[in-house]
Amino acid sequence: MHGTLRRILSLYMPYAKMLYLALALEVTAIVTRLILPRLTATVVNDVITDGHYELLTGLCIAIVALTALRSLCNYVRGMIFQTEAQNVAYSIRTELYDHLQQMPWEFYDKNRVGEIMSRMTGDLNNIRNFLCNTTFSVFTNSLCFVGSLIFMSIMSWQVTLMVLVMAPVIAVVAFIFNKKIRPVFRDIREQNAVLNTRTQENLAGMHVVKAFAREDYEEKRFSEDNRELLKRNLKASFVWSNFMPFMDMLSALCTPVALAGGALMVSLGHMDIGTLVGVTGYIFMLTNPMRMLASIINVTAQAVTSAEKLFYYMDLGASIKEPEDAESPKEFKGHVVFDHVSFGYGDSMVLKDICLEAKPGETVAIMGATGAGKSTLITLLGRFYDINEGSLLVDGIDVRKQRLEPLRKHIGFVQQDAFLFSDTIADNIRYGEPDAEMERVEASARVARADDFIKASPQGYETVVGERGMGLSGGQKQRVSIARAVLISPSILVLDDSTSAVDMETEYEIQNELKAVLKDRTTFIIAHRISSVKNADQIIVLKDGEIAERGRHSELLARGGIYAGMVADQMSSAVKAEEVS
Numbered sequence: 001m002h003g004t005l006r007r008i009l010s011l012y013m014p015y016a017k018m019l020y021l022a023l024a025l026e027v028t029a030i031v032t033r034l035i036l037p038r039l040t041a042t043v044v045n046d047v048i049t050d051g052h053y054e055l056l057t058g059l060c061i062a063i064v065a066l067t068a069l070r071s072l073c074n075y076v077r078g079m080i081f082q083t084e085a086q087n088v089a090y091s092i093r094t095e096l097y098d099h100l101q102q103m104p105w106e107f108y109d110k111n112r113v114g115e116i117m118s119r120m121t122g123d124l125n126n127i128r129n130f131l132c133n134t135t136f137s138v139f140t141n142s143l144c145f146v147g148s149l150i151f152m153s154i155m156s157w158q159v160t161l162m163v164l165v166m167a168p169v170i171a172v173v174a175f176i177f178n179k180k181i182r183p184v185f186r187d188i189r190e191q192n193a194v195l196n197t198r199t200q201e202n203l204a205g206m207h208v209v210k211a212f213a214r215e216d217y218e219e220k221r222f223s224e225d226n227r228e229l230l231k232r233n234l235k236a237s238f239v240w241s242n243f244m245p246f247m248d249m250l251s252a253l254c255t256p257v258a259l260a261g262g263a264l265m266v267s268l269g270h271m272d273i274g275t276l277v278g279v280t281g282y283i284f285m286l287t288n289p290m291r292m293l294a295s296i297i298n299v300t301a302q303a304v305t306s307a308e309k310l311f312y313y314m315d316l317g318a319s320i321k322e323p324e325d326a327e328s329p330k331e332f333k334g335h336v337v338f339d340h341v342s343f344g345y346g347d348s349m350v351l352k353d354i355c356l357e358a359k360p361g362e363t364v365a366i367m368g369a370t371g372a373g374k375s376t377l378i379t380l381l382g383r384f385y386d387i388n389e390g391s392l393l394v395d396g397i398d399v400r401k402q403r404l405e406p407l408r409k410h411i412g413f414v415q416q417d418a419f420l421f422s423d424t425i426a427d428n429i430r431y432g433e434p435d436a437e438m439e440r441v442e443a444s445a446r447v448a449r450a451d452d453f454i455k456a457s458p459q460g461y462e463t464v465v466g467e468r469g470m471g472l473s474g475g476q477k478q479r480v481s482i483a484r485a486v487l488i489s490p491s492i493l494v495l496d497d498s499t500s501a502v503d504m505e506t507e508y509e510i511q512n513e514l515k516a517v518l519k520d521r522t523t524f525i526i527a528h529r530i531s532s533v534k535n536a537d538q539i540i541v542l543k544d545g546e547i548a549e550r551g552r553h554s555e556l557l558a559r560g561g562i563y564a565g566m567v568a569d570q571m572s573s574a575v576k577a578e579e580v581s
Contacts (some may be wrong), residue, residue: 004304007311008127009135011092011130015084022080029073034147037281039063041155045274063187076248085132089124096120096314098567104320105384109345114197119313122192123306130303134296141289141296143382148285156271156279163254163286170250170485174293179244179299184236185305191229193309198225215477251291254551258283272300278410287325320386326403329395332410333360334491336381340390343380350376352545354390358538360491366543367566374526377542378494381524383410394492397580414498418477425454426461428480432488440487446514448482476505482510486517492521530567539563 012019024488046052100116126325147309153160202209209218257332262279267273338356342349350379358364366374379385380392383399391398409432420428429444441461445451453476457463465471473479478498487492493514508531514523527533534553541549541562549561556563 004307004311005300008130008303008307011077011088011127012084012131012135014091017089018080018084021418021493022077022084022136023139025073025077025080026136027143029070029077030140030143030147032070032073032149033144033285034282035066037278038151038155041273041274041278042280045272047407049274050270053579060141077188081132081136081233085128086205088131089128092127092220092310092394093124096124098135099314102318102320103316105379106319108318112193112197112201112493113199114195114417115193116313117200118189118193118196119306119310122196123189123310126302126306127258127310130299134299134303137292137296141165141292141436143331144285145289148282152279152282152286153276156262158265159279162257163283165257166250166254167290170218170247170290170293173243173247173250174297177239177247177297180239180243181236182301183260184232184239185302186308188229188232188236189305191225191232193285195222195225195229198222238368248291251287254290255283264565266460280506292347307443320383320404322404323401325401327397327401328406329397331395332393334358334410334493335360335393336492336522337393337397338380339393341387342389342391343376343385349388350545351380355546356547357541358522358524358548360522361520362537363535365525365527365539366542367533367539367563368529368548372542373545374542375496378413378524378526380412380494381494382413409488410490411492411494412488412490413494414478414481414485414496416478416497418474418481420465420472420477420480422465423461423466424462425457428465429461429483431484434486441483444483444487445480447486447510447517448479449513450476450479450483453479479506479510486514489521490544491521493521494526495523496526497528500574504529507532530570 031237039059039062043056047056048057097120118427127547130530149160149164149400152163166201202222209215211239259280262271266273266276328532336356336358338354340353341354343351354377356364368374376385380387381394381399383402383404385393391400393399394402395408411434421431425440427434429441433440438461442451445454445461454461454463483497507529511532525533525536530553537552538550539553539556539558540547543562549556549559551559557567558564
């Protein structure tokens, strides 16, 4: 806990000068509070008791001036603390987001989006609240406690000792409270992440939910998770309710103890009435920090629990990093060599001893059953995962020795599940090159056979698509995705079943356009339709992560193996479809 607290407080270091100013203002404000009871005692003793009424005006002016000064200091200090706490939250949020951008695909395979969002919102807000309010509260209450203890002891050390009798008991209760509340808050944060994930997944998949009429099922699952969160929050409230009244009672007892002891001393002649009035002015400043202890522990426990989760992500280094001596090819031509490459997720091997060469300008088609490793093979090109064995060369340099940004900028990926951002169609196409001129955007759209439907949209290229491309059909999204890849003029183009949602006529037109635009670029095609791959320079058939067959369309047909069986199955399906129609 202490290490986490130190790290949270270190977030203030870039703003140290302003914070020192805020603390100085707070010290000034507290000093004015500590002086006021002394002035009150003077009013009672010298003015009321001894009749020196000529002092009253000066004392009243002093009290008003000190009160005004304290208000001004509190205002400026509050503004500084609020501003710097927001700056810290901004810095953490930016740093975390930048860090998440650097994390590899493997990280997002293992961590749920809803949980990540929970860290960036709820957990971050807990830290901001701690920095903005609790750190200031700890400083203020500590200074008030020490200052009032000193001033009160000077006026009457006997009454001070009477009040301090309760301090050890309050400290023990606070320690027990902290020990019990921390694990409860940790459970709450975990369940919050579960609930956020459930909500995010459900809303993102609402079309599927409604298509299968599973609204009741999803409502039930959400209700179960929500009820679990309620139970954990109620448990926290139960712990809080058990300790807070007891803490209040202990601190509240200090006042009658001080008054009773002071009254006894006045009656015995060991204290004057003005001193008793002054001493009572310090009781609240002495006991309030004790009363606030439970609240401070509560917020601190929440902040520490949240910080542990947040710092976990920030400390989680990217498993894929550039070497210090990273390099890039002098010219990206698209020459790809898989040299005995093997890869697996954990202990499960997906690709085994893959040997494959694609020369610049060649088209390589990859086929195979679902789960054969087709998509995994092409993700290795951009080094989204690191291979286990062998080497993968792009233009003569192993991808593990290359700079990542140039490597990925020269590979155009078009995936089957085309992802579009909530933005205009034009900006989705120019995502890889934000400054691309409109002429190039339209030219890329024409290659993808998307220009006609885009121009027919309400605002043409400025039409804003919904989340994940909502408002466009699957085929339209795929064509926009193809245009996005074509725009960056990659040396390697990867088409991962990217025309599965378009009709065969449109697919044929897209292929013809791509031939003209990418004739000097290496192309990898993953497809199930024979029409998409039959003109490839080489066709690779994967089975159980290994290359089972390779060759041209005619060669593989003549061989009568797996590929020939695929062709026969598709032809048979096409004939049956014609007979039915």
